[in-house]
Amino acid sequence: MKFMQEHKSFFVLHVGPELHRKEQIENTQCVNSRRVNATAETKKTENKKRSIKTVLVDGVKQIVVTLLIMVIGFFAINYQAYYEIIKNKIEEYMGIKEKSQLTDMVEPAQNTEQKLLSTDKSTMKQVKEIPPLNLEITPPDTRLIIPRINKNIPVVRVSSEHLIEKDWNALEKDMQEALKNGVVHYPGTSLPDQTGNTVITGHSSYFPWDPGRFKDVFALLHEVVVGDKIAMYYNQHKYIYKVSEIKVVLPSNLEILKQTTGKRLTLITCTPVGTNLKRLVVIADLFEEQN
Numbered sequence: 001m002k003f004m005q006e007h008k009s010f011f012v013l014h015v016g017p018e019l020h021r022k023e024q025i026e027n028t029q030c031v032n033s034r035r036v037n038a039t040a041e042t043k044k045t046e047n048k049k050r051s052i053k054t055v056l057v058d059g060v061k062q063i064v065v066t067l068l069i070m071v072i073g074f075f076a077i078n079y080q081a082y083y084e085i086i087k088n089k090i091e092e093y094m095g096i097k098e099k100s101q102l103t104d105m106v107e108p109a110q111n112t113e114q115k116l117l118s119t120d121k122s123t124m125k126q127v128k129e130i131p132p133l134n135l136e137i138t139p140p141d142t143r144l145i146i147p148r149i150n151k152n153i154p155v156v157r158v159s160s161e162h163l164i165e166k167d168w169n170a171l172e173k174d175m176q177e178a179l180k181n182g183v184v185h186y187p188g189t190s191l192p193d194q195t196g197n198t199v200i201t202g203h204s205s206y207f208p209w210d211p212g213r214f215k216d217v218f219a220l221l222h223e224v225v226v227g228d229k230i231a232m233y234y235n236q237h238k239y240i241y242k243v244s245e246i247k248v249v250l251p252s253n254l255e256i257l258k259q260t261t262g263k264r265l266t267l268i269t270c271t272p273v274g275t276n277l278k279r280l281v282v283i284a285d286l287f288e289e290q291n
Helices: 002-006 017-077 079-094 101-105 123-129 168-181
Strands: 143-146 151-157 183-185 196-201 229-234 237-249 263-271 278-290
Touching: 017 079, 101 143, 151 168, 168 183, 229 263, 237 263
Parallel strands: 151 183, 196 263
Antiparallel strands: 143 151, 143 229, 183 196, 229 237, 237 278, 263 278
8 A cells, every 4th residue: 555655646547448449530530531621622623723724715715716707707708809909919929910001091191293294105105104093082981090900990979969968878878879880989079170189989898799890999009109190081081190198097087088279189998908997098199181
């Protein structure tokens, strides 16, 4: 007893093996539970990341496909205009582009020196000595000649009635109808025999199902350069203009329609070809007038 009293502080209570095993199991279950929860959270995060990535990839694919369809549709609708543009570029690159036969129509008339024929020669000899006559046939209608793009285009006039009434929808309808038959003289602007600004507008491209024959008549207008000559026939007179300025403006820019103190020709079309975003404007001043 005395020994136990002296050494009682050294006694340790030992728990049975069943209780110790129970604690180990509980600890193991707790650790496993944490691992399961951590694994579940990791999978949840990975699934979330995978889901976002999948959405982004699918979104990019849809955008690419949509853009591809839009591009194909755009060129399908405007194939006639772009065929002219591509053909012109290929001919220039290969050096096979021929000089337009319309060039002679915008050059100033040259006076041919007349010589008296000798009367002591036979009739046939006299006929052979007669120089060829340089007679130009003046078209009966109003026409626009642009040698650079090899275009000889009828100019259609539209009534100013709806312009005066400020009925813009009706005016636009009249002009769209007139554009089926050529380029259109913008109502309210001057005519070639008048001082001021003669404004002509035409399609660079239009719907392929439209019945008009001049849907892409100005598709190559951007090929015109400063210094080029353009002719316009009006009332059996020929007016030759020289290009002085080329610019691109917004559709809301009405400065291009304003009258001028001199005789001017202004050509307008939509640009880029196949869109209605901006206007390509070619300005030419009167160079010569021929009766």
